[in-house]
Amino acid sequence: MSFLSxxxxxxxxxxxxxxxxxxxxxxxxxxxxxxxxxxxLADIFAAFYFHILKHDPKNPEWEERDRLILSNGHVxxxxxxxxxxxxxxxxxxxxxxxxxxxxxxxxPERLHLPGVETTSGPLGEGLSQxxxxxxxxxxxxxxxxxxxxxxxxxxxxxxxxEAAMLAGKERLANLTAVIDRxxxxxxxxxxxxxxxxxxGEKYEAFGWNSILVDGNDVEMFCDAxxxxxxxxxxxxxxxxxxxxxxxxxxxxxxxxWHGRVPNEREVEAWLQELGDEK
Ligand SMILES: Cc1ncc(C[n+]2csc(CCOP(=O)(O)OP(=O)(O)O)c2C)c(N)n1
Ligand SMILES: [Mg+2]
Numbered sequence: 001m002s003f004l005s006x007x008x009x010x011x012x013x014x015x016x017x018x019x020x021x022x023x024x025x026x027x028x029x030x031x032x033x034x035x036x037x038x039x040x041l042a043d044i045f046a047a048f049y050f051h052i053l054k055h056d057p058k059n060p061e062w063e064e065r066d067r068l069i070l071s072n073g074h075v076x077x078x079x080x081x082x083x084x085x086x087x088x089x090x091x092x093x094x095x096x097x098x099x100x101x102x103x104x105x106x107x108p109e110r111l112h113l114p115g116v117e118t119t120s121g122p123l124g125e126g127l128s129q130x131x132x133x134x135x136x137x138x139x140x141x142x143x144x145x146x147x148x149x150x151x152x153x154x155x156x157x158x159x160x161x162e163a164a165m166l167a168g169k170e171r172l173a174n175l176t177a178v179i180d181r182x183x184x185x186x187x188x189x190x191x192x193x194x195x196x197x198x199x200g201e202k203y204e205a206f207g208w209n210s211i212l213v214d215g216n217d218v219e220m221f222c223d224a225x226x227x228x229x230x231x232x233x234x235x236x237x238x239x240x241x242x243x244x245x246x247x248x249x250x251x252x253x254x255x256x257w258h259g260r261v262p263n264e265r266e267v268e269a270w271l272q273e274l275g276d277e278k
Contacts, residue, residue: 004218012050023042023081027262029097034077034258036244037072040246052066052225054144066146067137068117069148070118070120071124071151080104123151128163134235145174150177171207176225176237181239184255200237208234210239211238221240224238244258
């Protein structure tokens with residue numbers, strides 16, 4: 001069963017393409033940053049900002065809002081692009097990425113940009129923050145959800161598992177973690193550098209419910225989130241298999257693009273491949 005109509009899916013796929021275009025343009029202008037992760041996560045961030053989140057872009061501190069914690073801060077451009085397109089700030093500001101004095105730093109700064117829930121960059125911290133936030137919010141607000149986006153490389157950090165243990169013990173059903181399972185990290189494939197599998201079974205052993213999805217399929221992803229929200233006993237982890245660099249055939253699945261950005265010629269070619277979507 002799907003919770004989305006065909007029109008909803010087309011709408012989200014459109015937003016994901018626009019997000020990818022913005023990510024490429026802003027990274028090309030900044031001349032530094034991370035490309036593979038943000039492009040792979042465009043569908044998930046389109047789903048969050050244009051379908052899943054209970055939020056108000058004009059009132060980012062709205063108490064009742066869902067919380068979206070971004071743990072793998074280096075993918076910030078995809079969050080910035082989704083936020084700008086959703087109305088948090090002017091799309092033109094995206095072009096200030098990584099400039100001195102900009103609100104859009106290479107890694108997100110909570111005190112600079114309203115709507116960014118936490119400062120992140122050092123990997124492995126977001127789940128602990130999300131567990132604390134979900135515990136706090138649960139005391140005060142009903143019908144509210146906390147999400148934590150993490151990377152697969154972060155699953156190699158010990159603190160992630162301390163947080164997972166607490167979430168399982170507290171039966172934090174108002175918490176859903178999403179793992180960008182793109183199978184790459186800075187220096188190679190995750191299973192070569194430090195194997196993280198079997199991820200689902202590990203979380204289940206810590207008292208979580210786990211769901212495996214294609215993270216580049218917005219419909220499948222939104223359905224998984226809906227199932228996670230219906231869960232009333234346990235936190236849920238959605239292991240979202242994505243293709244790093246998705247949408248740009250020359251770089252898809254190539255870990256070398258983890259922290260490389262396109263030059264002017266590549267920006268032009270990549271935008272052409274994505275199509276002229278405004
Ligand atoms: C604690 C910590 N150690 C090292 C780094 C440097 N670092 C930044 S991104 C990254 C790769 C992590 O893998 P993943 O997040 O899966 O990368 P991606 O899939 O986005 O390429 C590393 C080691 C960091 N930011 N924080
Ligand atoms: Mg990764």
